[in-house]
Amino acid sequence: MFPNIPQENIRYDLLRTGSVEITSNKILERGYLDVPPPAYFTLYPRTAATQQARQAAPQAQTTGLPQNPKDNLISRYKLQDRVATPTFSMQDDDASSKANWEDTSEKREASLQERKTKMILAARQRLLAQQAQKEGAGASS
Numbered sequence: 049m050f051p052n053i054p055q056e057n058i059r060y061d062l063l064r065t066g067s068v069e070i071t072s073n074k075i076l077e078r079g080y081l082d083v084p085p086p087a088y089f090t091l092y093p094r095t096a097a098t099q100q101a102r103q104a105a106p107q108a109q110t111t112g113l114p115q116n117p118k119d120n121l122i123s124r125y126k127l128q129d130r131v132a133t134p135t136f137s138m139q140d141d142d143a144s145s146k147a148n149w150e151d152t153s154e155k156r157e158a159s160l161q162e163r164k165t166k167m168i169l170a171a172r173q174r175l176l177a178q179q180a181q182k183e184g185a186g187a188s189s
Contacts, residue, residue, distance in 0.1 A: 049072070050072075050075050053075055053080065053081055054083075056083075056084055056088070056089075056092075056094065057080075057081040057082065057083060057084065058071065058081060059084075059092065060081070060082070060083075060084035060088055061074065061081045061082065121168045121171075121172075122168070122172065125164065125165065125168060127165060127168060127169065130165065130169060131169070131172065147159055147160075147163060
């Protein structure tokens with residue numbers, strides 16, 4: 049119910065008050081709960097899941113990268129078949145051009161999806177060209 053409040057704080061307050069209603073009202077009124085004292089953690093040690101979540105959350109926020117390195121735009125938008133067939137060229141890149149307003153919402157959605165696809169494929173082409181250029185520069189050095 050309150051994802052921004054640490055679970056330890058909620059458990060500690062529930063142990064103190066014995067009432068979900070009082071704890072919920074504290075969160076709603078103050079916006080936070082008191083941090084448990086160190087003695088609390090000797091009686092109720094932190095769980096492994098809580099510690100992993102604490103360690104993973106700052107990394108995800110600072111890097112801005114997906115948690116799973118295999119998760120990329122090609123797999124997210126299921127464009128593997130479009131990548132496998134090298135029919136896309138930079139001349140076909142009209143992703144940045146202004147789209148026509150379609151008659152129905154289905155056509156507009158399909159047009160938007162196609163523009164997204166073209167943008168992703170164009171970005172992939174640019175990335176591959178940059179990597180090839182770096183490899184070529186590294187090989188000649």
